[in-house]
Amino acid sequence: MIAVSELLEKERVSHAFTTSVSHKEKYGQYFTPYPIARFMSSLFPVTDKKIKLLDPGAGIGILSCSFMERIIKEKWNTPDIHISAYDIDSSVYPELKENLAIASSAFKNSDYEIFSEDFLEKTSFEYSWKTNETYTHVIMNPPYKKILTNSKERQLTRIFGLETVNLYSAFMGAAISLTEDNGYIVAIVPRSFCNGLYYKPFRDFILTNCSIKHIHLFESRDKAFKEEAVLQENIIIMLQKNTKQEDVRISYCNDDSFEGLIEFTVPFNQILYDDDKEKYFNIPTKKQVDKEKVINYSNLKDLNINVSTGPIVDFRIKHLLLKDFTDNSYPLVYSVHFKNYRFVWPQETKKPNAIMSSDEVKKQLFPKGYYVLVKRFSTKEEKKRVVAFLITPGDFANDQIAFENHLNVFHSDKTGLKRNIAYGLICWLNSTYIDEKFRLFSGHTQVNATDLRNLPYPNFEKLEQIGEKMQKEKIWEQQLFDSLVKEIIQ
Numbered sequence: 001m002i003a004v005s006e007l008l009e010k011e012r013v014s015h016a017f018t019t020s021v022s023h024k025e026k027y028g029q030y031f032t033p034y035p036i037a038r039f040m041s042s043l044f045p046v047t048d049k050k051i052k053l054l055d056p057g058a059g060i061g062i063l064s065c066s067f068m069e070r071i072i073k074e075k076w077n078t079p080d081i082h083i084s085a086y087d088i089d090s091s092v093y094p095e096l097k098e099n100l101a102i103a104s105s106a107f108k109n110s111d112y113e114i115f116s117e118d119f120l121e122k123t124s125f126e127y128s129w130k131t132n133e134t135y136t137h138v139i140m141n142p143p144y145k146k147i148l149t150n151s152k153e154r155q156l157t158r159i160f161g162l163e164t165v166n167l168y169s170a171f172m173g174a175a176i177s178l179t180e181d182n183g184y185i186v187a188i189v190p191r192s193f194c195n196g197l198y199y200k201p202f203r204d205f206i207l208t209n210c211s212i213k214h215i216h217l218f219e220s221r222d223k224a225f226k227e228e229a230v231l232q233e234n235i236i237i238m239l240q241k242n243t244k245q246e247d248v249r250i251s252y253c254n255d256d257s258f259e260g261l262i263e264f265t266v267p268f269n270q271i272l273y274d275d276d277k278e279k280y281f282n283i284p285t286k287k288q289v290d291k292e293k294v295i296n297y298s299n300l301k302d303l304n305i306n307v308s309t310g311p312i313v314d315f316r317i318k319h320l321l322l323k324d325f326t327d328n329s330y331p332l333v334y335s336v337h338f339k340n341y342r343f344v345w346p347q348e349t350k351k352p353n354a355i356m357s358s359d360e361v362k363k364q365l366f367p368k369g370y371y372v373l374v375k376r377f378s379t380k381e382e383k384k385r386v387v388a389f390l391i392t393p394g395d396f397a398n399d400q401i402a403f404e405n406h407l408n409v410f411h412s413d414k415t416g417l418k419r420n421i422a423y424g425l426i427c428w429l430n431s432t433y434i435d436e437k438f439r440l441f442s443g444h445t446q447v448n449a450t451d452l453r454n455l456p457y458p459n460f461e462k463l464e465q466i467g468e469k470m471q472k473e474k475i476w477e478q479q480l481f482d483s484l485v486k487e488i489i490q
């Protein structure tokens with residue numbers, strides 16, 4: 001067999017540099033580096049049965065070709081391979097056709113079909129009439145694009161029984177539906193579906209129809225597609241259709257060289273926690289699995305604590321924003337108002353310090369008390385994703401306060417928290433332990449209220465215990481948080 005890999009890498013790199021950004025964005029077109037394709041193909045177990053392979057959004061055929069290359073190299077006893085490759089971009093067809101022809105020529109019995117059609121449109125139509133093809137294997141790097149509630153894509157995906165928000169999860173949902181029982185789906189996709197409310201139906205869809213066999217994580221967010229400006233954290237996931245969930249293989253590496261690949265197996269309840277109603281998919285690190293001594297976790301509901309997004313959306317009420325606090329106004333809290341985990345107000349920045357009273361604003365104020373705030377957006381450069389700050393009654397300029405929308409607010413039914421609990425939360429949320437927990441399910445820098453609800457918390461007594469200790473300490477720093485948390489988790 002000729003070195004398809006070299007040919008494909010040449011074509012991919014040339015495409016990356018010569019194709020316009022607008023073309024790539026229109027089609028969600030970022031081809032898979034060959035070493036990643038090879039790794040994806042390596043996940044399928046060896047079989048001697050006929051292979052029916054689906055490659056939805058095939059581009060120039062890198063994924064299908066890498067799988068064929070593996071089968072030939074390892075001399076599988078596969079009698080037959082049939083490939084269905086879909087792509088809507090007619091500019092890829094000449095190379096797609098040529099590459100599939102070269103790679104499949106090494107087989108005794110092989111055939112391939114190229115469908116120059118919208119994958120969702122064609123397959124959902126056939127699926128609704130039960131005239132669809134079925135597959136034993138799927139290998140995919142689908143396009144990524146948000147899809148709106150009324151879009152054609154959303155409607156087509158509903159035919160497969162899935163409500164979802166992005167083209168990649170729509171493609172995966174369709175692919176799962178077209179896979180035969182015991183068949184395998186290997187996909188490289190953004191990590192974003194592993195957490196968050198919007199992707200819950202998709203996680204449910206996966207859990208209902210498949211077992212998770214393998215998850216691979218690229219630790220560095222810009223390394224998987226390094227020639228392209230793809231800043232997603234990507235994972236490779238292998239699913240098996242309608243099979244019992246068993247232990248899951250986890251692997252990690254930094255980039256497409258796969259150097260220093262770490263692999264280990266975890267029980268499924270390390271991926272999906274037993275009592276997690278949101279069904280977040282956690283991706284445990286080796287370190288985590290080794291050291292974890294599970295404490296008796298509580299959730300915020302048990303603790304009678306709520307977390308919500310700050311209700312004041314400043315650009316909607318620009319006319320009420322004030323640089324300086326005056327009579328008939330309330331302090332308006334932004335993240336610029338925190339230093340060393342405490343409230344320092346007012347501040348000389350571009351942000352306002354106060355908000356004028358109005359009927360609308362009055363409904364959104366919080367009464368004097370203890371509150372814990374967590375930034376909703378951090379930058380990539382910041383060391384920690386979860387950063388928590390404290391507000392105490394002594395910080396109030398009058399009897400109420402307004403929290404801006406870029407903050408998450410911990411409160412107790414729209415009133416302040418118990419003092420020890422508020423101090424305890426500051427320690428707990430700022431600990432390295434919690435940062436690691438957060439990174440198990442989230443690949444982005446955004447921290448939503450749902451994510452905070454989904455973190456583990458110590459029970460009431462333990463939280464109070466660390467809260468008391470925190471009040472005795474003047475200087476709050478990472479080492480202090482970590483040592484206090486260590487005392488209660490070991």
Ligand SMILES: C[S@@+](CC[C@H](N)C(=O)[O-])C[C@H]1O[C@@H](n2cnc3c(N)ncnc32)[C@H](O)[C@@H]1O
Binds near residue numbers: 027057059086087089
């Ligand atoms: C992220 S690229 C990946 C290409 C290839 N699978 C690879 O790994 O190199 C996604 C491909 O899907 C194609 N595509 C986008 N929307 C599509 C649709 N609705 N139906 C079929 N193909 C589509 C794009 O043209 C693009 O080639």
